[in-house]
Amino acid sequence: MSNGYSPAGKSPNIDLIMLAYALRRSAAVIPTLFLLVTASFFLIRLAPGGPFDTEHGLPRAIKANLEAAYGLDKPLIVQYGRYLEGLLHGELGPSLKMRDSDVSELIARGFPVSATLGAAAVAVALLAGIPLGIGAALRRDSTLDHLALGYAVLGLALPSFVVGPFLALAFGVHLHWFAVAGWHLDVAHLVLPIVTLALPIAAQLARLMRASLLETLQADFIRTARAKGLPEAQVILRHALRPALLPVVSYLGPAVAAIVTGSLVVESVFGLPGTGRYLVQGAIDRDYPLVMGMVILYGALTLIANLLADLIHGWLDPRVRHG
């Protein structure tokens, strides 16, 4: 993968090329987001049943009034046009089930919680996974390497909805070190959710980092660097690490997607007031605007993460930005 890579020499207009690449790549996000909005709008509406179907059934007149009030009696294509128009003004519409709230208010209430958890989990995963992967690659077949590999395999087989309850059982219920549930900005309440989210991502990062560094260390330019007598530390830091980071950077997009899905579980296991429950509850209730708002929020997050990964990729590897 990184064979034939050589660190870029400083070219005079490298910033310009990078800027053009960044613009080209960012422009592709908008049509994708538009497709996402369109596809999910119509898919959600395909489903039989609606938000005002209750167990006992509302009187027909009341149901018709409710649907008229929310514009749900109009043809689907008109509703779609209205939704897009609102979206351009930054409006996500009212929630159909939580009657007193706009979708944007609900998101504004829950998102800080989810974002804090997610950002902290990514940071913990990077700080744990990358050094572990590097250490394992540099000391191949050592105890550290075997531990890292074992952890990487286990990480794939231990889903967050198993890890979360077990951590809560061990450290909350039995040892009383941390809180089992609830949201406060202190160590006792934050450690278990963050660790639950970070563990599988750190495992994947360690696995990728190890594999990629091992492969890079076999490349010709590393042999050259060693042959010209550079100290090993410099070979690793200046020559091997940068290309070896490429596959790890590509994992940023999937990692954010993993955080998003993980946060649904973690928020439900630890009873946290984040945005995850809105997606699930919205889907069950057919609360169309709420589900759409969540799809747009999480879709945009994933797209931005992928964009960021591509930009870092382009910055690290000149072949990408010239492509």
Add this chain to the structure above:
Amino acid sequence: MADALAVELGSWARTWSRLRRSRSARVATVALCAIALLAILGPLWSRFPYDRLDWQHIAAPPLTSAHWLGTDRLGRDLYVRTLYGVRLSLAIGLTASVVSVLIGVAWGATAGFIGGRVDSVMMRIVDVLNSLPYLFLVIAFTTVFGRGNPYALFAAIGAVGWITMARIVRAQALSLRRRLFIEAAVASGAHTPRILARHIVPNVLGPVAVYAALTVPQMILFESFLSFLGLGVQEPSASLGTLIHDGAEQMGSAPWLLIVPASLLVALLLGFNLLGDGLRDALDPRDQTGLSLGP
């Protein structure tokens, strides 16, 4: 063609013998077979149906009553319910990966072999699907078909699982396209569907087998995840996901309700992952880094 076939068969035999030498793959295979047998036959040995409420034994711990692994808060037999969950997991894992192999191979081989505009349109569709988190697609699908319908769940999970498969097969087909034996087939007048079926598909089976093996645990995980959130299997049916969800709610007073289904799920996931890793190493012994198929 005869030569190519001989090489192909030879390499399959070699792969098989390498796979048998891998200790972790052997252990995983034995464990998976044991779990599958237990899931199929196990419920027959118990006299409790999975949905029978036993008011005499509510939340009974394991080995304290006629219920071997105890009961849940409604007095339902945990042993039988867990095995039903395993049955569902195995069925979902296998069918969803078969579906994703069928769609993925057809899509990827066609795009890669025909190339040009067809390829770019087909792969753009894959890119868009790939940029959406799986979860939304599946939530959309399950709301379309109604929650709790297991067949809808099978279809939904299989329908989103083929994307990576299509990419892998396309990359392989692109590189095969320029090979001499394909050129010879084209020159001898074979039609595109025939070339795809006879020459392209058999030559991409190796990576497809590896990825299919690694898809099974992903699909099992996905079903449990959806059921855990309440979007998958509904009461009174049992899935490992719903069992873990219920177990987590009562872990303080009845930890066995969490421990039993969680350990079976982890065993299944671990087994299939180790088997997939073993298969990958056996197919490509030069590649020791585990990078060839991505994460």
